[in-house]
Amino acid sequence: GAVVSQHPSWVICKSGTSVKIECRSLDFQATTMFWYRQFPKQSLMLMATSNEGSKATYEQGVEKDKFLINHASLTLSTLTVTSAHPEDSSFYICSASFPGTDTDTQYFGPGTRLTVL
């Protein structure tokens, strides 16, 4: 199946700093990439949907100025958590869909554990 990677797999940062998380589709060009957040014992919550070369579409309640998404190429999307605070600590998962399939066929990355001190 299609492979999606994320980097880093985990990161610890101080409050107020910014953190960038990368999501790459390794063996296919992704039409659309999705960013999810998952709190302990809870399911995935969609944060935003991004298409290559266009602005991301954010879900209600997600601050676009705090969670910056860039989808500069068909194989790379980045999520930057700006001025991170302890409440931003979570597990961030990206997924990707590729041309010729519907966007409900998503391949998930391994996730990035963010801890803000």
Added chain:
Amino acid sequence: KNQVEQSPQSLIILEGKNCTLQCNYTVSPFSNLRWYKQDTGRGPVSLTIMTFSENTKSNGRYTATLDADTKQSSLHITASQLSDSASYICVVSPNQGGKLIFGQGTELSVKP
């Protein structure tokens, strides 16, 4: 409101035993239903996908069923192994290209 409810919330079984996880949904229109396995600290991995017309789908020791009339699905795991310990998530797609609706997951723990 589109919702996906899973039960039980958590389950502990002994290695070698079988188990069945349940998923009820109130999603309309309906395109397909997927079961995912999510190991701790990892992303979800697809186990099965079923469309409206499919009643059952197997993937090794995993067998999923779907009753589109009652809007229920189950995931049966046979001869469980320690590596089956994970969260199992039921995900429904309301229509092609639409947002996925996630269940809260069932946390399965297989003990030796």
